[in-house]
Amino acid sequence: MPAAIFVVRATVPDPARRDAFDRWYRDVHLPDALKSFGVRKAWRVWSLVDPAVHQAMYQFDDVATMERAVGGDEMKRLVADFNRDWPDVTRTRESLVLAQSVDG
Numbered sequence: 001m002p003a004a005i006f007v008v009r010a011t012v013p014d015p016a017r018r019d020a021f022d023r024w025y026r027d028v029h030l031p032d033a034l035k036s037f038g039v040r041k042a043w044r045v046w047s048l049v050d051p052a053v054h055q056a057m058y059q060f061d062d063v064a065t066m067e068r069a070v071g072g073d074e075m076k077r078l079v080a081d082f083n084r085d086w087p088d089v090t091r092t093r094e095s096l097v098l099a100q101s102v103d104g
Contacts, residue, residue, distance in 0.1 A: 003040070003098040004066035006058045010091045013052055022046075024085060025056065032081070033058065036074035038065075063097055070095065 012021045025044060034042055039058045047053035060066035069075065070093075082091070 001062035001064075003101075004060045004063040005096045005098065006037075006060065006066055006070055007094045007096065008056045008058075008091055009094070010054045010056075010086075010089050011052050012054060012086075012089050014088070015051070018051070021054070021086065021089065025054070029078070029082065030056065033078055036078060037069045039069075063095075066095060 010021075012018050030042060030044065033039075033056075037058055037060070039060055041059040042057065044054065044056045047055070058066075060069065082089075
C-alpha cells in the first residue's frame with residue numbers, strides 16, 4: 001500500500017510572532033504530533049514566496065493509518081492545543097496519497 005501524507009498549512013500573519021511560532025512548533029507541537037500520530041516521518045517548511053506560510057507534513061504507512069490518526073481523539077486534542085496557543089493562526093489540512101517517489 002502506498003504511503004499517505006497529511007499536510008497542515010498554517011498562515012502566521014504577524015511577522016513579529018513567526019519566530020515564536022517556529023520554536024513552539026519545533027519544540028512542542030511537532031514532537032507531540034509525532035508521538036500522537038505514530039508517523040514514519042515528518043517535516044516542516046516555510047514558504048519562500050509568502051513568509052507567513054508554514055507547512056507541516058506527516059508521512060503515514062498507508063491511507064487507513066492516516067485516516068485513523070487524523071480522525072481520532074488525539075487529533076482533536078492537538079487541534080484544541082493549537083487553537084489555544086495560536087488563535088490568530090489559520091490552518092488548512094489536506095490528505096494525500098503517494099503516487100510516485102524517485103530518488104535522484
